[in-house]
Amino acid sequence: MQSIFGVAMRDIMLLLGIAFIVTVGVVAATAIRNPVLFKIGTRHIWRRPGRTALIVVGLMLGTAIITASLATGDSITHTIRSQVGTSLGGVDEIVSSTEESDFEATGESIQLDYFPEAYFAEVRQAAAGSDLVDGVAPIIVESIAAQNPASRQNEPRVTLLGRTDDAAGFSPLRAVSGEDVRIADLGAGEVFLNQNGAEELKAAAGDRLLLYGPAGTEAVTVRAIVRNRGVGGAEGTSVVMPLAAAQAFTGRPGQINHIVISNRGGDFSGARHSDEVEALLRPTIDRLGVGLETTKQDDLQTADEVGNSFTQFFVIFGVFSISAGILLIFLIFVMLAAERRSEMGISRAIGAERGHLVRMFVFEGMAYDIAAAAIGALLGLGVAYLMLLLLVQAFSSMEIDLRYNVSAQSLIVAYTIGVLMTFLVVTFSAWRVSILNVISAIRNLPDRKGEGKDRGLLLGLGSLALGGLLMLSGLSGEQAAPFHLGVSLLIVGVVPILRRAGLPDRASFSAGGAGLVVWWLLPESVTSAFLPELAMDFSIFVLSGLMVVTGATWVIMYNSDLLLGGIMSTLGRVSWLAPSLKTSIAYPLKNKFRMGVTLAMFTLVVFTLVTGTTTVTAFTNAFDNVETYGGGYDVRATTLRTNPVEDMRQAVKQSPDLDSGDFESVAGLSMALIEARQAGSGNDFAVYALRGLDDEFLTETRYGFAAIADGYGSAREVWEAVKNDPGLAVVDSLAAPHRDSFGLQPTAPEFQLEGFFTEDGRFSPIPVEVRDPRTGRSTTVTVIAVLKDVAPPFMVGLSASQSLLESAFPDQAQPITYLFRVGGDVDPKDAAGDLEAAFFANGMEAQALGEELGDLVETNRVFNYILQGFMGLGLVVGVAALGVVSARAVVERRHEIGVMRAIGFERGTVQLSFLFESSFVAVLGIVCGTALALVVAHNVIADSSKQPSWEAIEFSVPWLNLGIIFLVVYGAAILTAVLPAVQASRVYPAQALRYE
Incomplete structure (x- = not known):
């Protein structure tokens, strides 16, 4: 793979390599100059190898996702390049x-x-x-x-x-x-x-x-x-x-x-x-x-573009998991700082500066970082291999021999990104935890309330100002992402202002959180009443996830007592369950920051997984409609251009191998490769297809349109107009402009129309110049409609009447593609086989459109499964977070455990309390993330259903797939809590009560 996101991989590798060498060099030089701080910082790594392993697992996921994305792109690129080399050999x-x-x-x-x-x-x-x-x-x-x-x-x-x-x-x-x-x-x-x-x-x-x-x-x-x-x-x-x-x-x-x-x-x-x-x-x-x-050069460039597309696809969907991984890194170092708070306070009291504390944490973090990135890169290679096996299944109908391959530069890029990303988060975390009150830290007491409110007020005012600017930018540029981000920053900025005004934290954060949730969950039918049309891209999906999860987490954490009361009023009625249940819920809700970050990680990944899976499933199911795909026809067949069938209808009637009564309609389509441009646009001519549709197709077709030109009221009117006027044409949706672009559609052709948006449903007729690149002969057609997004690939191009091609491009006007509608008692697959046998000498290949559609749908579903698995990797972050929290809880609550045992709690009750604690966080994250995601998915699907292309789309949740994933994740979360729970139950009361 030669580039990603438009930047050459070689340049990325050099830039990251230099940054990596400089970073590691600076840290190493600092360690050499401060050997005592280095020893103090790294001594904890070897003292608790189990904790170290858990931390490394948590830190490695971001690198694994990046490596898997790059390795998949490399494999796709290598596969296509190998096919180019095999098919062309030395031909350039x-x-x-x-x-x-x-x-x-x-x-x-x-x-x-x-x-x-x-x-x-x-x-x-x-x-x-x-x-x-x-x-x-x-x-x-x-x-x-x-x-x-x-x-x-x-x-x-x-x-x-x-x-x-x-x-x-x-x-x-x-x-x-x-x-x-x-x-x-x-x-x-x-x-x-x-x-x-x-x-x-x-x-x-x-x-x-x-x-x-x-x-x-x-x-x-x-x-x-x-x-x-x-x-x-x-x-x-x-x-x-x-x-x-x-x-x-x-x-x-x-x-x-x-x-x-x-x-x-x-x-x-x-x-x-x-x-x-x-x-x-x-x-x-x-x-x-x-x-x-320049065939080989062009094909090799295509190979890199396709590989780049796959890499970008997986990187985009991995953003949420990477974000969750960043939260986990921050959480880990906050917890490490909490564990060593007294030690840090004493160090400050005897003369250590804040910079010394930062260096100790950076030394320790860099050691974790180097190892975690290496392990993450290896894990990413394994994930990429599994993804490639699934892609083989997705491309099974295309007979593509996928080959696993990873370039050295991709490994270097993935590893250095992992190291540098983790290092930045570690450095910020170290700086953040080094800010402490010495006396409070020595006594291991919480910092005094009210500290930092002035700083928070400044941040709030800055957030309001930035939010306002972004809103204005979004409105002026008609872009949804900056506008909605601006609104979110306004809501967030109000929170510290309310706190400074004396409002309780519960009211301040609950109001801000509820505002974020409500704003991002508003359906389009509501926002369109007071907002202009704003263009959206994939960034709006990323922002919605981050903001709605942040808001929901605030609401839950600052109303935790209500949540605890609700749970106890129901499950607490079970006498043997009540003690374990209350302690298991009370502790995480008491530590709002720790609990909030862990919950946010779980919720964020679940939100992504459910939203992506539900919407992709809905669109795939809507596409899976043979009547819409075939436009009223059942079989598609193509013949050789060198040996075509002059009159297919007559040939079917005369063939002794066919029963002409089986075929209710026979339509012919021709295709000329032309150059086209919108008249008056000033654009260069671009290669495109011009299809000739015969009268029977134009009379019988049931293909609908996403947008229709002024002066035409229905799809039937459009087709009749094209039939009667050779100067009219329709175009596929790839060449039409769309207001919303999520970066996941097929690559748009060079030929593009301008001056309207397909989503508006109406536009003024557009003249398009078309010319034969070989002869220079040209003509003009007027586009009066845009086909639906669900139209099949064989309708891509400008489509006009057959008479236009016969007059303007006669050497390419012979139909070689045919559509057949069969009788109700005829199996389209059998009809396709009969047609192939009857016209074998003409090189006919025929396929039932239902079967053709089934192959496309199956490919989409396999991609959906790959997407689920890839995004599901982020749940490993949540599981790792629970493991870190549980391990920390045993040490932190040793004295409390002793008190519980002394007043009568049995070992089993203590174990159950810790297991319930992990269950509570996991279940809350799954339920909250799923609920938020389903609302967002429902809004997306409801908005899409208003578009003519997707009017048949329905909201449906793939509960079985999601249920299996969530059960596996829940089981893993419980397993990570088993060892800490067992350790906690083995604490002797006498020893624990003496523990300080």
Whole structure:
């Protein structure tokens, strides 16, 4: 992976590496200069190895999440790069009849024109004087169908490769037995078959195959099976024959459709010369009127972009877990400081400065930090491997061979981020805990109330000022995140002002907390009544989680006595349960800060998990509607461009293998690869697809729209208008502007409309210029509607009537995609199989749209499971926090435990008290986080249901998945409390009562 969030990974690694070296160097130099402070600070590490292990586990999670994200991106990038290397071999650039040969958004390719073979000599001559190019060769690449009569296996999509031995320098043809083979070895009627083809056709050397091409059928003999690589053909089934034989088979004597070029260097290193090679050959390419694609360079860039997208996806969803990890680090050092408070007070009394205390904690924290980041990086590698196994299942229908790979720079970046992030939190925590009253600390008494209120007042006023500025910024820029953050800061800023005015803490924090919760849980239907339309992105989700959890935690902690009273009035009625229950709840509620931070960690991660899972499940279920996906059709089929069916309706009627009565409607779709731009926008032309829809499709389709232009009242009116006026078109939602962008949608194409938002539902008709990149011929269409977000991939592009393509782009107007609606008693899967058999010679591939949709939905659901597991890692933070709190509680409450035992508490009652304590925090966090998340998810889904694209969406909670996760987490939380509970029950009363 070469970059992340738009920044080069190499630059990130260098910057973080320098920061890491400087930080570690400064800490080491300080330790050398202060050996006594270093020994005092690090002595606790070895005294309590169990506590040390627990702290390291708590500190490592942030590094693990970052490592897993980067490693997953690396693996995806490596997989795609490997496929590029396998499929292209030494080919770096390809010359063909046009600059663009396929539509990247859907992978559809166009029919390439042939050109004279003599062009090859001119291109080779142009490259002859440069040491950047080490190979140029002519080839024919064409799609055909093949059949093995012996095994009765058919393959409708086979890549025919016609080449000469001039191409051997790119990637030698190598038989599966290991020896190199040459085109010159082939006799008349002989071909090489690649490994994929041998598996699909169940063929071996010596077998006879029937090839179905544009000029007819030809019988050939397999001379040898060659490996899947390079010009030998790696993608799918490939047949290799001499160039002259391929020209005769395709009916193109003296012509080719590609010239392949190899740059100096290896399979991957050669791509770095592509820009120079393109500049070298451009005059010749332009003179010949053909196009040159820097194929390998572009594909490798795509590999990095895809890997980067996966990394960003998981990093974004890991923000909450990382935030919880930061809280845990802070909590750990606050508790360590509480444990050593008397020691710190004495140190200050005998002359130690605050800086000395800070250094002692930094030394100890850095030791934990170095170890935790290393362990976290290793754990992240394991998590990434498990995620890759799940991704294999998600991509099972695409036959992608995912390969686990982690680059050294990703490991360095993850480790240094983990170390530096933890170091900053540790340093802040150390500074914070070093602020103490010496006398109170020596006597181990709480600090006097009222201290710091003046400082709090200043912070409150600053928060009000900053909040106001952010609100104004959000309103002026029509951005939701800064506006809502500003409102939140106003609410938070009021709290210290109320306290300074003399209001009790309960009233102050309860009012602030309730304000945050209410503001962030207000449904859109309420806020839209007094707020303008504001654009939202993923940051609003992050802010909502942080703010609503903060508010809920304040409300709970400052009304804890009410909570305790409610619990005791119900469960306290059980006599044997009451003693353990009351003590288990009273202690955590007494320590508001410690309890609040622990509760916030649990609640934050649960909130993220439930919100993400519930909303993704709802959108996936709404998408899972074959009627909406298929637009009223049941089967989609495509044929070869080189051997299309001229009239599909008539062919179905005449086919002896089909019952025409099974098919109620047959619609044809063509596709031209064009360049488009919005008229008058000043934008450059961008490659896009223009689809031609025949009259039957325009009459029968049931596809709906997310936005409709003024002057049209319904989807049916739009389709009728497109049918009757060749100058009208509709467009998919990817090319339409959206007010809200959460960064999780597919990559938007370069071609984009402007001047409206899809969410508004209405817009003025938009003229769009479209032109043929090969001929320069252009025309203008007017966009009058935007398809729903749930439209299928094969509808991506501008869609107009078939008559437009026949008049403006006649060479690309032949339909090769067909939609079939079958009768009610006909199984679409059976119909798809019958169609493939009937039109095998045309290379037809057919699939039931329900099955196609099922594959997409299954992929989404697997991603949802991966997301649940990834976000669920954050619950480890909560479990670790409970472990740290429980371990600390045994030491801190040793005297209290002795009193309890002395007045009659049995060992079992003490154990139960500690177990109840962990249960209380875990259950409260799960319940609170789930309740808040469900309200937010419901608001999101209710708002989405008002959009035409998602009007069928329904609120549903995946209780089973969440229940299993929560039970596992709850069990882990109890397990972490078992050992401290046992230790507490073994405290002898006499020893404990003497304990100071």
